[in-house]
Amino acid sequence: MTDAAWALVLAGGEGRRLRRLTRRITGDDRPKQFCRVLDRDTLLEQTLRRSALLVPRECTLAVVVDAHEQFYAPLLSGFPAIGLAIQPENRGTAPAVLYGLLRVMAAAPESPVVIFPSDHYVSNDAAFMAHVETATEAVVARPDLVILLGVMPDSTDVEDGWVEPGERIAGPWRSQLHRARHCWEKPSPRLAVSLRARGCLWDSFVMVAYPSALLTMIRHAVPSLVEAFQPIRASLLTPWEASSLRRVYARLPSIDFAQRVVGRCPANLAILCLDGVGWRDLGAPENVIAALARSGAIPVWAEDRESRVVRGAAAQV
Template sequence: MERRAASRPVGRPRPSMSTMSLPSAEIASPWAMILASGDGRRLRPLTRRIAGDERPKQFCRVLDQDTLLEQTLRQSALLVPRDSTVVVVVDAHKQFYAPLLSDLPPHGVAIQPENRGTAPAILYGLLRVMTAVPMSPVVIFPSDHYVSNDAGFMAHVETAIRAVVARPDLVILLGVMPDSTDVEDGWVEPGEPIAGPWRPGLYRARHCWQKPSPRLAVSLRARGCLWDSFVMVAYPSAVLTMIRSSVPSLVDAFTPIRMRLQTPWEASSLRRVYARLPSIDFAKRVVGTCPANLAVLCLDGVAWSDLGAPGRVVATLARSGARPVWVGDSASPVARGAPAQS
């Protein structure tokens, strides 16, 4: 299901790309972290059909001639230079990510020895950013989502950056106004508004849910809750505080890595730490606790979808009108709207 942000009353004009002048005197120069270490198992039947191999979805040309990772890099580049971007990957995917990231500087590719879930990936990426620029805000992007308008989407990201510069204690999620009672992703209930010149409104996160029951999802939509897009904006220290509060053992486990970042011993230290790490999901273990410094900014006027399953890809293609080469003729199951089968 594609999520289309509903219209909101117009207050301040939404920022346009013409106002995106980062870095500037009034806002810190941001960094970007792109999460590209997932295995994409739910979409594997479709990505195998597209690429003819076992590559994860972020390295596939799912929607057009660019891979999902390339699309995310293109979006991010509207605000953040490539040399201020860190892409978090897994060593086993090197044959897929290396050709796409060849123009990034060495500090821009954070290679995990294994996939241990989104919480270790985010923590490792944060530590890499903090080593380079401890005092810059960071935008955390998934690499498997669709947005209908890159400029409109990044205008909201810019608004969130300006908000965290004014309120450096906050971690801001981009929320999406739901158009269904989807149960596969996270939901966030906006609480009291946070005063400031930003529009659309910025709210405290009152409560968070991960994959609610269908009955609960109906209730959440009725009371104005939002989908969690998993796009986050914050200072690294604020996210680190959230992780330490929710999963202190993970932060402790990374202590040896912190001392060896950007040294010849970083990779070997990572291997030792990851060999003992369990898989930890950031959405469930960190966002799911709804930390006190969590806020939500509603994505307004931009269609969004998580491309985590074949049915969502089909729905996104139908609404966007895109017809990538792999779809084939209209008689194919995917072209007719049926999920691909292995």
């Protein structure tokens, strides 16, 4: 690679669909990314460990929400101040992505960025990050593209977004790269069956691009959001950033990136298929059960005080 990549880790969600399980795990209402859902590390710690295979800590930015400080602070204690993008409120994934991008652009305007949600199961971190590295190399060669990692589905999950690969983009990359032909966010069960049959992929929400390309994509889809963030840009990485951010977020509606931006299937969106790696979005209990079944792991919350497996613990969630 000719450009050092940055990692943008999204860790500001509330995890409401998984709240019943996370309450069982922790005894409180902390969001899932701060819970030990799959093993002895939290989902956020797993995401950071995975991203560190390609991106050093000093080039990693975690986007969090101020109200979650008691949960994220112990996990991110080694982060420099520049590596924490603290939102005053949760306003959905589109503002989180945009704020993180602007922070990266202020610190390293010439670097590509990899967006990592912090609520995923990945069966093989090294293989997964090899695909991310391929996508990064492709973006360096084609800086106009935003590359989304697509996942070969093993079910007709209607909670995930779906994408249809179109024409192939020629290049020396190790994996096939395609234009995105169509995008669907949370299709009906009937449509999901049809999408799987015609070779469509799950949208992993893991994206690689130069910030400028992502910013252009957001501006075309939600111009009002980019306009709302204009007052923040002059205060980024200064003592006035937090107060400027509070004023902007006080007026922001909640905006979902997958629905409002990716769902429009922008012309510069490309798909790289994630081959040979198991993946799950852990947004719902059934996805956690599927991930545990694939990994064979016994999480701490599925053991009793004597460390014996509580049979059927996952099925009771």
